[in-house]
Amino acid sequence: MTFSTNIPIYEHDLRDIFRMFAPVFCLPLDIRLNYYDGGGCEVKIGEKTYKYVLFTGGVLKKELKKRLYLSLSDFLGATLPWGSLTGIRPTKIAYKYLYDGGRTENIAKMLQDEYYVSPKKAQLIAKIVKNQTEFLQNIFPNERARTPGVFDGLSGYVNLYVHIPFCPARCSYCSFVSIPREKNETLLKEYIALLCRDIVQTLDLIKRQNKKILSAYVGGGTPTVLNCEEMDALLSAVGSIDEVGEGKEYTVEAGRPDTITAEKLEVLKKHGVTRVCVNPQTFNDKTLAAIERSHDAASVVKAFNLCRDYGFDVNMDLIAGLPGEGVKDFENSLNFAVALKPENLTVHTLSMKKGSKFHGAGIENEKNLLKANVDAQDMVDLAYNTLKNVSYVPYYLYRQKETAQNLENTGYSLAGKFSINNITVMEETVFVYACGAGAISKNVRGGVITRLAELRDVGLYIKEFDKRLAKKLDFLGGGG
Numbered sequence: 420m421t422f423s424t425n426i427p428i429y430e431h432d433l434r435d436i437f438r439m440f441a442p443v444f445c446l447p448l449d450i451r452l453n454y455y456d457g458g459g460c461e462v463k464i465g466e467k468t469y470k471y472v473l474f475t476g477g478v479l480k481k482e483l484k485k486r487l488y489l490s491l492s493d494f495l496g497a498t499l500p501w502g503s504l505t506g507i508r509p510t511k512i513a514y515k516y517l518y519d520g521g522r523t524e525n526i527a528k529m530l531q532d533e534y535y536v537s538p539k540k541a542q543l544i545a546k547i548v549k550n551q552t553e554f555l556q557n558i559f560p561n562e563r564a565r566t567p568g569v570f571d572g573l574s575g576y577v578n579l580y581v582h583i584p585f586c587p588a589r590c591s592y593c594s595f596v597s598i599p600r601e602k603n604e605t606l607l608k609e610y611i612a613l614l615c616r617d618i619v620q621t622l623d624l625i626k627r628q629n630k631k632i633l634s635a636y637v638g639g640g641t642p643t644v645l646n647c648e649e650m651d652a653l654l655s656a657v658g659s660i661d662e663v664g665e666g667k668e669y670t671v672e673a674g675r676p677d678t679i680t681a682e683k684l685e686v687l688k689k690h691g692v693t694r695v696c697v698n699p700q701t702f703n704d705k706t707l708a709a710i711e712r713s714h715d716a717a718s719v720v721k722a723f724n725l726c727r728d729y730g731f732d733v734n735m736d737l738i739a740g741l742p743g744e745g746v747k748d749f750e751n752s753l754n755f756a757v758a759l760k761p762e763n764l765t766v767h768t769l770s771m772k773k774g775s776k777f778h779g780a781g782i783e784n785e786k787n788l789l790k791a792n793v794d795a796q797d798m799v800d801l802a803y804n805t806l807k808n809v810s811y812v813p814y815y816l817y818r819q820k821e822t823a824q825n826l827e828n829t830g831y832s833l834a835g836k837f838s839i840n841n842i843t844v845m846e847e848t849v850f851v852y853a854c855g856a857g858a859i860s861k862n863v864r865g866g867v868i869t870r871l872a873e874l875r876d877v878g879l880y881i882k883e884f885d886k887r888l889a890k891k892l893d894f895l896g897g898g899g
């Protein structure tokens with residue numbers, strides 16, 4: 420199957436629509452979208468042609484995507500939960516709509532009418548926008564949106580992100596920047612030493628700029644792969660919660676429960692960490708072995724209880740659509756997680772992004788994954804309904820590429836326990852000052868977002884350290 424168009428500037432975006440249907444296409448089809456200057460377009464799928472008149476005044480890219488979606492949807496007799504909506508943050512469309520004068524109670528209808536989003540997903544977005552707005556207005560009652568998004572008034576704040584690109588071993592679905600610690604001991608030691616310098620200089624810039632830190636997040640990889648001494652050095656560089664964390668939120672991703680010990684949690688506590696992520700992904704031991712995570716379900720429970728002993732808020736991640744899992748398996752994991760009552764529970768959909776072992780495994784694999792993703796849709800629905808019944812509410816959502824049906828990742832939370840970092844990072848409404856290999860700094864000015872990604876390769880991060888650090892400080896407005 421091929422896709423082509425006579426309007427190359429939108430080819431990338433149009434391809435996204437084409438890709439969303441990809442697992443359905445196991446047919447040798449040529450698809451072409453032609454745009455005509457007079458205000459029309461046609462979509463040819465094999466022998467069939469769909470012709471459209473486009474409304475003048477509409478945004479052309481959006482209008483073309485809609486027509487391609489409608490044609491494919493008709494030809495295949497299939498609709499998609501997110502309709503013609505591509506891009507990772509559907510909430511941004513809702514915020515833009517509100518900013519332009521739309522009403523909160525009409526968000527769901529707008530998403531259905533304008534993008535063919537299913538009623539269920541449209542209502543989910545409306546709920547999340549409402550939940551985020553109430554939460555943030557409660558914390559910052561005097562702020563207002565100057566550009567689309569609830570948090571744009573907070574120009575004096577930044578989120579600090581620190582990346583540890585090491586793990587005990589690589590999980591088979593992983594597409595993150597991460598290498599196994601075991602084979603890279605020397606590299607790790609050099610990395611931590613430079614990372615501490617990176618953090619100290621970044622914090623110095625924040626001080627000079629008179630900005631406040633809203634939240635701090637040490638992510639990975641698996642930060643708790645560090646030993647107590649390394650962790651102590653790293654968190655000393657970050658500082659304590661009195662210095663960081665205007666939003667009083669300081670997270671360390673423990674991720675893999677097999678790396679969590681009482682001694683490490685003691686170090687985290689000493690430095691003012693408030694929130695820890697303990698990620699089971701599934702409570703099914705067979706699946707855990709299949710996806711090459713070196714822990715079992717019992718060790719998740721043990722690690723969770725240890726975190727509770729130290730009084731941390733806990734986030735847990737689950738993945739819907741893991742290989743070999745059906746709805747029953749997912750339900751079992753969900754019930755396990757709910758019984759533990761973490762403050763935050765994030766339900767991801769399996770992604771086959773570049774960098775994971777699943778990526779590019781071929782059409783045969785895609786056919787099999789189609790079935791898995793039909794189940795994933797049921798899993799995602801089950802999560803919503805189950806969590807609603809036990810007082811969790813959805814509070815942030817994003818989408819990733821390479822998930823068939825383009826299913827979403829949704830963060831749920833108990834009341835009052837929303838992660839301010841997750842909201843502001845996902846909505847891109849606060850600067851991100853990021854430290855470490857592969858970490859992405861974000862400059863948010865007047866609603867325009869620019870990004871600077873650090874080198875993903877740890878060796879290169881070390882080699883190019885001084886040059887790259889100067890570039891980052893300059894990017895963040897420090898003048899080098």
Ligand code: SF4
Nearest residue numbers: 586589590593597640
């Ligand atoms: S723990 Fe996370 S970052 Fe590390 S290999 Fe597994 S999925 Fe990747």
